[in-house]
Amino acid sequence: MAYDFARIEKKWQGVWEKEKPYAAVTGDKRPKFYGLIEFPYPSGQGLHVGHPRPFTAMDIITRKKRMQGYNVLFPIGFDAFGLPTENYAIKNHIHPAIVTKKNIENFTRQLKMLGFGFDWDRVVDTTDPTYYKWTQWIFLQLWKKGLAYKATMPVNWCTSCKCVLANEEVVEGVCERCGSPVVQKEKSQWMLRITAYAQRLIDDLDELDFIERVKIQQKNWIGRSTGAEVTFKATTGDDIVVFTTRPDTLFGATYMVLSPEHALVKKWMPKLKNADDVRAYQAAAASKSDLERTELSKEKTGVCLDGVAAVNPVNGREIPIFISDYVLASYGTGAIMAVPAHDDRDWEFAKKFGCEIVEVVAGGEDVQKAAFTAKDDTGVLVNSEFLNGLTVRQAIPAITKWLEEKGIGKAQVNYKLRDWVFSRQRYWGEPIPMVWCEKCGWQPLPEDQLPLVLPDVESYEPTDDGESPLSKMTDWVNTTCPCCGGPARRETDTMPQWAGSSWYFLRYMDPHNDKALASKEALDYWSPVDWYNGGMEHTTLHLLYSRFWHKFLYDIGVVPTKEPYAKRTSHGMILGEGGVKMSKSRGNVVNPNDVVAKYGADTLRLYTMFIGDFEKAAAWSDEAVKGCKKFLDRVWALAEAGPEGEDVTPANERILHQTIKKVSDDIEEMKFNTAIAAMMTLVNELYKSKPSKGDMEILLRLLSPFAPHVVEEMWQMLGFDGRAMAQSWPEYDEAKTVEHTKELAVQINGKLKSTVSVPADADDDAVIAAAQAEPKVARAMEGMEIVKAIVVKNRLVNLILRPKK
């Protein structure tokens, strides 16, 4: 019988609204459990069918934890600053705050429609001044500790968003958000010194329960490499400092390459005989977009600086200096020593420009034909005076020590991670609470003046020269210096979207506090987040940024733990029918509203969990949804028919205990699909005879986290006390899960021949005897003798036969 999901779901959502069963209690004596999902960006399109997957998963986990006696914090909020809202505001001339409010209302309605057990009294909205007051406060603390600074440097500039981007926001040379080309532009920007935390961000991963691919991706992104810094003298007397991971190859350095932007190039310009060529190359490199730079990477380009040379400090040889864009200004020192014999890129460059290739590590092929890059013990140093005969691994420390003694180099660690570009030339973000005074320089806004509220502006469009719309608000911009009281100007850039999301999980602990970002009591009680599930796409963005902020807050004594999240898992994407990406242009977008209208929220919840391996991408199937609806209908029919008897039916005892075990274990491992399959198997079994009230009670408690509405209705219908969700989680008795007789596979010479039933834990001889008694086996044994018998307890027996002599 199909149940009336629309009526039932509405009814129970109303009950929860009143009874508030999801309220978290700070300071409660029960053990705490803090389950977190990534709060959504409230877009105008409303909830996407991708949202319910991670949300339902953590909802199930937290509901189970509640039933297990935990004081659960499972909060929700809105990451509401951001470009889509701003662009919508520009197009429709509506204030972004109004758009945001409307979108949040819509999201809230949809989230409640799906029956998620969020604590609705702790909702956080990053655009609320009482929230971003503390985002600004954290920025000021970073400033005080020298971790926020303003710097002019080439930055990633999105040509369409008219806005700078962090390195993390540039994907294959285009803007992560809009797909437009990104170019380099010199701009003065606020930066956050995340690189100061690079080593700790790597090291502390070891003690975290993060899935391995997250750890690997973060490590690779931070990109630690060890080597040495070496100082070369130029013929002009200047020092050229390079970073190398292969100091052992120093004798093979036959030229040097500087990045086109290197400061020394400018300094030397008057001395250069080919200054025009050099300037032309610099201009060409600057105008290339990131995309062009990477696409044109196949062929090396460059110009030799005519009129200046360098001296190799180990052998005194004079070597030429080039500029080339394969050397990046932003990594290392922006200059390299080139060892063409032992580096593929240098080799390629040397071949094109006719530089000398000198072998200093023997053991590879002819270095004139290809570079030999092995960095282990396969290579032995040659042509390197005091290093000759050492392996590469031995030579690296030897030369490093030598360089240190001579004062021309030292061991050095470098990271690929760059400091975080923290300003955006846009309106809909947190104002940066800094003031520029001609006399006093950059001054922080006094904390008692926070929040610095985003003023209303006429137009939300950035100016043509790429300044924030705030720059046109002269009466807001012009202010007085907090230091000298003289005339000063406010910073008009705003913070990136990642600011508000870098600490929101802390605010949930104490969302209405107006004295601090959260009280010490709340922070001590709830920290850290016990389990954080989110998308892989945030691994090197939000997840890394928030770890950085949290470590900083730990350092200044605001939070009690080194790391924000004890455990991190990740879900796969929901794809459209047939495994293609859902998109408006394909017309295959599934709207949760439609699914709920047709099948109900419980079915949608169940289906998104049943769809497949939680960690992997899964394709939506309208057909398969019906199977989940059918399952709930079948459970409903059992309840409606009325159970017979009070206690657990003895015949069902074993499967009930097996199901409790399976569902309990699977939820912890996020194997929701097999947990549901186990409950389906149980229900199929219960259909064979009329279940008792005791049987039904266990089933309903197990099913409650998955399908809370219909379970609550059945719980009431069957006359059980209280609420199903408030019951204790069913316990199982291991002894009751075991079968008394086991069906063992009987193999002959490793091939399955038959099966045999024996008592559980029967000893080997009994099993072998039983196997031989099987008619099929007996027939196969005619004229044969057993050479060996392998018995795997409760599983199989394998008889190895050979003809009798």
Add this chain to the structure above:
RNA sequence: GCGGGUAUGGUGGAAUUGGCAGACACGCGGGAUUUAGGUUCCCGUGGGCAACCGUGGGAGUUCAAAUCUCCCUACCCGCACCA
């Protein structure tokens, strides 16, 4: 190029981690109920008449391999001139 991952029936996916491959579900076929359709309830469903053959392909280890090792192939994700 480097790093990570995936490949199992017509489909989504299971497989106690080396022990009866295909749980559970969709789909399909058959039957019952129904005036009929839908719903619901049973039964069947990897291939092959069979011996047997079957987990992307090929070798290997083992009494025993989807699972371990080596070599391929295809696809997906991340990074990409990082010295």
